[in-house]
Amino acid sequence: MKGLSRAFPLLFILPALVSLAQLFFPDLGIYHGPRPTAAATVASLSKIVLLACCAYFSWSNARALYTADHDISSAWVRLATGWTLYCMGQMTLGWYQIVKGTDAPFPSWADAFFLLAYPCFLAALLAFLHVYRQAGFGVGTVAQQWALGAAVGVSCLTVAIPLLRPALAAPTSTGETALNLAYPVLDLALVAPLVLLMRVAFALRGGSVAGVWAAVLAGFAFMCAGDVLFAHFSALGKVGLDPYVHATYIVSYGLVAEGARRQGALAAK
Amino acid sequence: MAISVSMPTDTVVEALTLTLTPYIGATMARSAVRAQCERLGLDGAVVSGTQAEGLIAKVGNGLNVFLGREKAAVVVEEMRRTLGPSELSR
Numbered sequence: 001m002k003g004l005s006r007a008f009p010l011l012f013i014l015p016a017l018v019s020l021a022q023l024f025f026p027d028l029g030i031y032h033g034p035r036p037t038a039a040a041t042v043a044s045l046s047k048i049v050l051l052a053c054c055a056y057f058s059w060s061n062a063r064a065l066y067t068a069d070h071d072i073s074s075a076w077v078r079l080a081t082g083w084t085l086y087c088m089g090q091m092t093l094g095w096y097q098i099v100k101g102t103d104a105p106f107p108s109w110a111d112a113f114f115l116l117a118y119p120c121f122l123a124a125l126l127a128f129l130h131v132y133r134q135a136g137f138g139v140g141t142v143a144q145q146w147a148l149g150a151a152v153g154v155s156c157l158t159v160a161i162p163l164l165r166p167a168l169a170a171p172t173s174t175g176e177t178a179l180n181l182a183y184p185v186l187d188l189a190l191v192a193p194l195v196l197l198m199r200v201a202f203a204l205r206g207g208s209v210a211g212v213w214a215a216v217l218a219g220f221a222f223m224c225a226g227d228v229l230f231a232h233f234s235a236l237g238k239v240g241l242d243p244y245v246h247a248t249y250i251v252s253y254g255l256v257a258e259g260a261r262r263q264g265a266l267a268a269k
Numbered sequence: 270m271a272i273s274v275s276m277p278t279d280t281v282v283e284a285l286t287l288t289l290t291p292y293i294g295a296t297m298a299r300s301a302v303r304a305q306c307e308r309l310g311l312d313g314a315v316v317s318g319t320q321a322e323g324l325i326a327k328v329g330n331g332l333n334v335f336l337g338r339e340k341a342a343v344v345v346e347e348m349r350r351t352l353g354p355s356e357l358s359r
Contacts, residue, residue: 068333068341135331136301136308137293206294209335266292267337 008261011053012254015046019246035101043246044090044097050253051087055080057260064267069135075127082120083256089113106234107175118186121220125193132200139199148199149192156188160228167231180231187224194220208266215259222252275317276352282306284351285328288344292336302328321352 018039022031030038058080066073089110096104104110129145132138140148167180194217201213226248233245282302289298305327306312311320329345336344 065334065337067338069330069338072334131334135334136304136328137297137331137334138304139300200297203297203300204294205296207290207292207297209293212335263335266335267340 005261005265008258009254012046012050012250012257015042016247016250016254018042019243019250022243036098041098043250044094046250047090047246047253048087048094050250050257051083051090053257054083054253054260055087057257057264058083061260061263061267064264071127072131072135075124075131078120078124078127079260082117082124085113085117085120089117107179111179115182115186118189122189122193125190125197125220129193129196129200137200137203139196139203145196149196152192152195153188156191160184160188163228164231167234170234172234180234183227184224184231187227190220191224194224208262212259212263212266215255215262217259219252219255219257219259222248222255226252275315276321278306278311278314278316281316281321281324281352285325285348288348288351289328289332292332292344301331305331322349325349325352 018030019042021028022039030042036044058076062073062076062080065076089112092108092110092113093104096102096108129138133142138145164181164184167184168177170177170180172180197213198217201210201217204210204213226245229248230245233242282299285302286295286298289301292298293301302324305324309320309323309327311324316324325345325348329341329348332344333341335341
């Protein structure tokens, strides 16, 4: 069982490599042929499986920590709800990509699920920050946290405005443009609590809990990067760079699942 | 096994930090124990056995957000053992 746990990262490393390899070996058979290609099937299925793992491990943590104090369980419930919605969105995309063998329309029902997940993620990250502070594991004073959060928010806006300008100016439909902007903007809203949690995770270094948060936070960071890449590449019409986007999302979901799995192992009897 | 003898605050902080380090790392362990000392008003050079018990309970109560109640209870026992007879005989 322990061997299986150690092998879990292969669940996202291998599919990510399959996606990235397209950049170096574009003539390989798995990237060609009738749709869905083998590589597209691997990418789509691995995302669904990894998102299901994110949701499952988060729900398990909520249940395992149900009797713990400080309402930590509800923070995991919020995270689990977000990942469940994300998984439903990815399954909707998978219906088009794998079953129908076409490109998913954009926007589609999948976007409704993805967008609904963000408030859950935000609520979860804020709840973790609150709970850890209440439990005596806060880093810095509340005022320092607000100041840092505000500074991060302003810095993100400074970087994001020029980066998202192509998405705004692109000749896409209103719905497409709105979504191309909405995802990175919603990601930006996550960045401040993510940075504050990174401070906590850094203070936890050397302990087994650090591994949980290093993986979960790195996963969220990859997700934000994936959304920015997706908005940027699709606005510029650079479809050839899709493997980067697929790999970024696969690694993102894999890392979050790995972090949530480690938390489960920590709390196991 | 209740703690019944007073001991230096620094000794208690160090002992609890050492027990918590494998789970939450030395930096967070030390700052969490110090934070709970502050919350409990333990600012003197010495803590009584009862105060040490209260501190352990408070730290253990926080730890269960990471480890769950049952595993945190095991660590609480470990902290009590650390501050038990051998520590008191120093």
